Amino acid sequence: MYVVLAPVTESGLESICSIALHCGNHIAVSSVEGLHVRAEPSVILAADETGAATPALIRNLETEEAERSNRVRQAFEASMSRQTDIRVSWTELRATDLDLGAYARLFDFVILSRPDQANDTPSMGLIEAALFDSGRFLIIAPPEPVTTFADRIVIAWNGGAETARSIACARPFLRQASDVTLLQVEEGMTPGPDADDVAVYLAGIGIKAQVQKIKSGVLSAGAAILEGATELGCDLLVKGGYTRSRLRQTIFGGPTVHILQNAEMPVLMSR
Numbered sequence: 001m002y003v004v005l006a007p008v009t010e011s012g013l014e015s016i017c018s019i020a021l022h023c024g025n026h027i028a029v030s031s032v033e034g035l036h037v038r039a040e041p042s043v044i045l046a047a048d049e050t051g052a053a054t055p056a057l058i059r060n061l062e063t064e065e066a067e068r069s070n071r072v073r074q075a076f077e078a079s080m081s082r083q084t085d086i087r088v089s090w091t092e093l094r095a096t097d098l099d100l101g102a103y104a105r106l107f108d109f110v111i112l113s114r115p116d117q118a119n120d121t122p123s124m125g126l127i128e129a130a131l132f133d134s135g136r137f138l139i140i141a142p143p144e145p146v147t148t149f150a151d152r153i154v155i156a157w158n159g160g161a162e163t164a165r166s167i168a169c170a171r172p173f174l175r176q177a178s179d180v181t182l183l184q185v186e187e188g189m190t191p192g193p194d195a196d197d198v199a200v201y202l203a204g205i206g207i208k209a210q211v212q213k214i215k216s217g218v219l220s221a222g223a224a225i226l227e228g229a230t231e232l233g234c235d236l237l238v239k240g241g242y243t244r245s246r247l248r249q250t251i252f253g254g255p256t257v258h259i260l261q262n263a264e265m266p267v268l269m270s271r
Helices: 013-026 041-046 055-080 100-106 124-133 161-176 195-204 221-231 246-252 255-262
Strands: 002-007 029-038 087-094 109-113 137-141 152-157 179-185 210-214 236-240 267-270
Touching (some): 002 013, 013 055, 013 109, 124 137, 137 161, 152 161, 152 221, 161 236, 221 236
Parallel strands (some): 002 029, 109 137, 152 179, 179 210
16 A cells, blocks of 8 residues: 655646546555645745835735645645545645655655746755655656556666666556556666666566667757657656766756656656
């Protein structure tokens, strides 16, 4: 049985719930906890040097935040009510009280929205905290709700230990998929086994996988992965998180950052 944590926001809620419900069709999900991180206007406005942070303004903003939190909860519970076999719970934490990496250790995996600066989605920092500090795998939800999930799985193989761990986490989904492809971008490889070797390993545990090796050409490795996965009709991308340095990827870009910011399909990621 799996216990799932789902940090939710207004803009990403429907997509997260669609994945949580689909997960229940593939694995034994016993419960999903919705987590809403409440902003603290008093903390935000304390840094305001204009003098606009009056007590009345802070109270108004806190009232608005409480109303938004209530809307998110109602929408979450309504969406999850479509699956009566899954127990649904709700938790609210203030941003200053939240250590997502530590809290997520109490769950089997975490479903989060793709980061989007234009919406109220989790920040890249929050996603990285869950990825690096929880010891759990993540499923990153795309902007729009999914209609299929984990039927056509693409593994973005790069030879790294992080991707090997992600494959281990994805095994319950891989076993039920109708199509599994190991996608190897030649320019994105690190020292390690070839995709053909991984296909042999998967066959030994009863998972048939085809291998596709491509060159990125003018694209970055991350863009080539997403293009290849889209062409394969992927509805779950399995990827290791930050095989290369997180600092290096933040400054110069890299496959993990590109995929987190641009994937239009769910992404299962571990570190």
